[in-house]
Amino acid sequence: MNSGFGVRDSGFEKTPEGADPPVGADLKVGPYSRTLLIPTLAVAIVTLLSPVILGQQVLRRTPGAVYDSDFPGKKSAPAPRRDISGIWEFANGGGEGIQADGAKAMPSDGKPEHELPFTPEGRKAFTANKPTFGFTQVPSALTNDPMPGCDPQGFPRIVLHNAHHEQIIQTATQVVILYQFNKKWRTIWTDGRKLPSNPEVPAWDIKGSPPAEARFWGYSVGRWVDDYTFVADSNGFDDRSWLDNAGRPHSDALHVIETYRRVDADHLEKTITIDDPKYYTRPWVALDKIPYRLQSPSLEIPEQECVPSETAKYNQLFANPAAK
Amino acid sequence: MRRMLVAVASGIALLSGPLAAHHATAVFDLGKRLTLTGTVTEWFWANPHCLLRFDVKSDSGETTHWVAETQAPPNMTPFGWSKQSFGVGDQVTVILEPVKNGQPLGRILQVKLPDGKTLVAGAPAIPAGGAQQ
Numbered sequence: 001m002n003s004g005f006g007v008r009d010s011g012f013e014k015t016p017e018g019a020d021p022p023v024g025a026d027l028k029v030g031p032y033s034r035t036l037l038i039p040t041l042a043v044a045i046v047t048l049l050s051p052v053i054l055g056q057q058v059l060r061r062t063p064g065a066v067y068d069s070d071f072p073g074k075k076s077a078p079a080p081r082r083d084i085s086g087i088w089e090f091a092n093g094g095g096e097g098i099q100a101d102g103a104k105a106m107p108s109d110g111k112p113e114h115e116l117p118f119t120p121e122g123r124k125a126f127t128a129n130k131p132t133f134g135f136t137q138v139p140s141a142l143t144n145d146p147m148p149g150c151d152p153q154g155f156p157r158i159v160l161h162n163a164h165h166e167q168i169i170q171t172a173t174q175v176v177i178l179y180q181f182n183k184k185w186r187t188i189w190t191d192g193r194k195l196p197s198n199p200e201v202p203a204w205d206i207k208g209s210p211p212a213e214a215r216f217w218g219y220s221v222g223r224w225v226d227d228y229t230f231v232a233d234s235n236g237f238d239d240r241s242w243l244d245n246a247g248r249p250h251s252d253a254l255h256v257i258e259t260y261r262r263v264d265a266d267h268l269e270k271t272i273t274i275d276d277p278k279y280y281t282r283p284w285v286a287l288d289k290i291p292y293r294l295q296s297p298s299l300e301i302p303e304q305e306c307v308p309s310e311t312a313k314y315n316q317l318f319a320n321p322a323a324k
Numbered sequence: 325m326r327r328m329l330v331a332v333a334s335g336i337a338l339l340s341g342p343l344a345a346h347h348a349t350a351v352f353d354l355g356k357r358l359t360l361t362g363t364v365t366e367w368f369w370a371n372p373h374c375l376l377r378f379d380v381k382s383d384s385g386e387t388t389h390w391v392a393e394t395q396a397p398p399n400m401t402p403f404g405w406s407k408q409s410f411g412v413g414d415q416v417t418v419i420l421e422p423v424k425n426g427q428p429l430g431r432i433l434q435v436k437l438p439d440g441k442t443l444v445a446g447a448p449a450i451p452a453g454g455a456q457q
Binding site (some may be wrong): 059060061062063094125132137138139140164180219252296302303304306307310311313314317318321323324 | 371375391
């Protein structure tokens with residue numbers, strides 16, 4: 001690091017020598033009180049500063065959105081029957097969906113309880129993936145993450161990494177989910193069709209359907225298991241996508257189970273279970289009852305696009321020189 | 325009072341260290357902080373990360389071209405950032421976490437604007453690479 005460019009080595013403002021003492025410095029307190037005062041003030045000041053320092057704890061509020069903390073103590077009306085439609089945002093703040101280090105319920109953090117049940121083939125695939133986040137991260141110049149180049153993140157990565165608002169639309173034959181990131185959408189068919197029987201060569205068993213092909217967004221069918229619980233099954237995935245931002249892989253045998261539970265008028269809980277017998281010895285839960293809050297029908301979902309030319313400029317100006 | 329400041333500083337160090345490290349990224353000199361005052365040359369409001377480019381002049385008149393990143397626009401707007409946050413020529417004071425290799429690059433923690441207002445970069449969960457955040 002060059003010196004002499006106006007660089008100071010401390011990130012936080014100091015009280016300059018000779019400056020006015022901070023508030024509270026002139027309190028007349030005895031030695032015992034002072035003993036208590038110091039840690040109390042320290043905690044108070046750290047708490048005040050913490051939104052600056054500990055950004056993860058700051059409520060990530062999208063303009064116009066509402067969160068559970070806006071309604072302390074307010075009880076919601078009962079859930080409507082067989083209805084998950086609406087614009088939804090994470091009830092506890094938009095940061096809930098970022099999942100930088102991998103699927104929220106199973107982050108890649110090296111903890112034994114978050115070790116995924118890989119098959120040998122699955123572990124090999126995981127080792128081959130080079131994420132820029134999580135326990136096995138590499139510098140960006142060495143990554144083989146398909147997303148920075150704007151390859152499709154696909155499903156379920158769309159909900160396991162950088163997840164934001166969702167708008168759910170129900171029709172007589174479909175549940176359609178619109179996702180903020182890259183303005184993607186999925187159709188979950190509710191017309192009674194069956195999932196492709198061969199997930200490795202997937203196609204709808206319906207006359208006039210497109211020929212068999214694996215898809216980044218898979219094939220999805222859904223059903224109401226009771227008046228407040230909608231379950232979708234998906235398969236037929238293109239195995240080039242990753243499950244999450246930590247490089248968790250999936251094979252072409254991936255089967256994803258999504259459970260939506262309408263808890264009350266304001267809340268929807270989503271659970272995502274990964275079932276991939278080629279890569280994992282047993283199903284595992286990637287999102288566990290993550291709560292969403294219903295938003296105003298006039299809330300506009302922000303635009304967020306992966307733009308190859310912007311990515312190229314970012315790599316040229318930052319990522320590549322940073323990794324040298 | 326000096327002891328209290330030490331206590332506060334220790335508290336910050338203790339609390340911020342492990343949490344910042346939770347989002348460890350390979351290229352950054354984690355925990356290091358630099359405060360730089362300079363002149364904005366470009367505000368690139370873009371995915372996967374916004375970039376603030378600014379020139380910092382040394383006492384001897386030498387100029388260093390800094391590039392500092394934030395997260396992607398939708399993750400900055402909740403904290404008051406926008407495409408209009410900076411104009412070319414703005415004098416800003418940037419607190420950032422620099423990269424390890426000594427290049428004039430870093431990720432922004434906060435920026436003091438010409439009008440005295442401060443923009444805070446929200447979650448410091450900024451990835452090392454092109455991963456969209």
